[in-house]
Amino acid sequence: MSEAPGSARSQTDVVIQGIKDMLTRGELQPGSRLPIEKELAALLGVSRGSLREGVRALATLGVLETRQGDGTYVTALDPAALLSPLGFLADLQQPAHAADLLAVRRVLEAESVSLAATRITDEQLTGLEAILARVDRTLEDEDEDALDLEEFINADTEFHRAIAAASGNPPLAALVDALVGRTFRARLWRAISNRGSVREAQREHRAILDELARRDPGRASIRMSTHLLGVEQFSAEHADEDPEAT
Structure with a gap:
């Protein structure tokens, strides 16, 4: 007997919650192979069809991966992969709501740069300097009205991503990276x-x-907050404008 649509949906939720519970109890670990379909369906009390739907949903979220001919496995549960769907939130933001997202980013990046100031290596500092040096050379060679924005979008992405990575907190770094997707970042840079x-x-x-090089977490946080507050205010003040038409 086939399940009604509402029943199938609730059974899929049972699968998702059941596998989540197995992970939190430690019965499944990153890299673990799930029990065969018949056994797992019986264990969770669902049909095989509902089990497959739940597995597909968890695969889309980056929790599971199906290997052809080898079964279904738990992924490495990498924070960057699990949080990447937040990039859709960033890229789908309308200009009227962009400042709200930037406010969240400001809070997260102020913390990430503060942590980075106490943990950053000389090699990471050299990498950040190299990113900004590229921008300096571009600014020396071209008038601002004729700048190739791709270079600045790439440099801005690398700069903020590298600082977040230097925080030593992978979930925080993943949140920072996901919350300002490339489309959203490109709109901001175009307007700027x-x-x-x-x-x-x-x-x-x-x-x-400079503050990162001094290993000063307080001043680094203030500098980052001031920088992002300016971007946030800029976005709020021009919320009704279409950057594509500016």
């Missing part, structure tokens, strides 16, 4: 560039790097 503020943003990045 159109108003001649690229050099100002570069100066603020340099100030952040």
